[in-house]
Amino acid sequence: MRRATCALLTVARRLGTPAAVLGGPVEPASLAALGRFGAATVYSVPAPEMTDHPVSARVEALVQLAGRRPPAAILVASGREGLEIAGRVAVRLDSGILSDVVDVTAGPDGPVAAQSVQHGAYRVESVVVRGTPILAVRTEHITVAPAPVTAVVSPVRMTFPGRVRAVRQVGRDRVEPTELSTAAVVVAGGRGVGSRAGFDLVRRLAAALDGVPAGTHAAAEQGWCPAEMQVDQVGTIVHPSLYLALGVSGSMRHRTGMHGAGTIVAVDSDPQAPIFELADLGAVGDVHRVVPELLAEIERRRSPTPEPEE
Structure with missing residues (x-):
């Protein structure tokens, strides 16, 4: 399991009982790893769109799940793809979004996000005052810590609209490793x-x-x-x-x-x-x-x- 996922679950535990969203079936090893870091529920979305059109499908899955089970916050790992997902989810949910988040704590009015400012010269703390908080977390700043629970898989059936599938690959470029x-x-x-x-x-x-x-x-x-x-x-x-x-x-x-x-x-x-x-x-x-x-x-x-x- 990616370190970024462990970091997101570590932060999410401060806000409540975290849940993870995965595309496709959940392998036993992945379920055990997610449970080790506190994911009590693992939503499995077994749809080909999650593989064929991962960004658009993840946006749609998060939006639909948030509508069914409103969360305290939606956390994604920062980066080019993560920021795109966070921004699109925020627009679809009409919610506030905070990027460059380096720490998260629970506050009386919802999650309090610490953001690095001016090249790390100082930090500011912000809260989202509209809708479900969408937080793009720079997971490299988070110290991961396990908190084992028994994770349970919850299959989620959803229908993806045509706009998710209406994507055509027009080229392929060599991409450097980003992990x-x-x-x-x-x-x-x-x-x-x-x-x-x-x-x-x-x-x-x-x-x-x-x-x-x-x-x-x-x-x-x-x-x-x-x-x-x-x-x-x-x-x-x-x-x-x-x-x-x-x-x-x-x-x-x-x-x-x-x-x-x-x-x-x-x-x-x-x-x-x-x-x-x-x-x-x-x-x-x-x-x-x-x-x-x-x-x-x-x-x-x-x-x-x-x-x-x-």
Whole structure:
């Protein structure tokens, strides 16, 4: 189960007994995992639209369920898709919406959402005063905590209108992995990689380590990587076991996004780069020379050792 789901359930428990909504049948392992984090009810929507048109179908499912069983709030994980779902649900329900939520507590007038403002300089607390509160939560800020219950599956039959099915795929683009917040290994590239072509070293090393590539604000601004890969206080905050920073100087905004990593390895040509203050292991050198050697060493260690001749 995704860490984002665990975080949403952790927050939702502060508002009452949470319920989860899943498309299709619920596997026993998924049911057990959802119950471990407090989902007493798991609404299963066994409809092909949930797979064929996931965003529109999820919006429709949340709207219809909210009409049948009004919730204290609807929580979704922030991100491009999550924000789209939250916005469309808010319009359909004529409800207020709060984005960039980093914490939620119960208040006398409903959920109180804390939002990060001005690049994390301070936080504000807000409440929704119209309709069902729709909260887009930046789950990387939430510390997950289990609270086991026995989850019960509740199949929900619903008819999806034609507008959900009236979607035609007109193309397919290569999309970078976006699960930065849950990745065990993250390889990030900064201005020091030098170019879009140079950033390919980041992707190659991430693939070699079964990790996820990422970038700094500077790398995203240069167009070397999409904004979804940006690690910093206004992008994605990560908590990997291993974080490799390639050509990353270590600005405060970037360090805010990755300081919670377990082991940090940095490669940069500037020995005074701030990233070395956080690094557990640092290599002062040209990324374009160090990383190819690292890739070759990884390949060498993964290659089977030939049997000795008799």
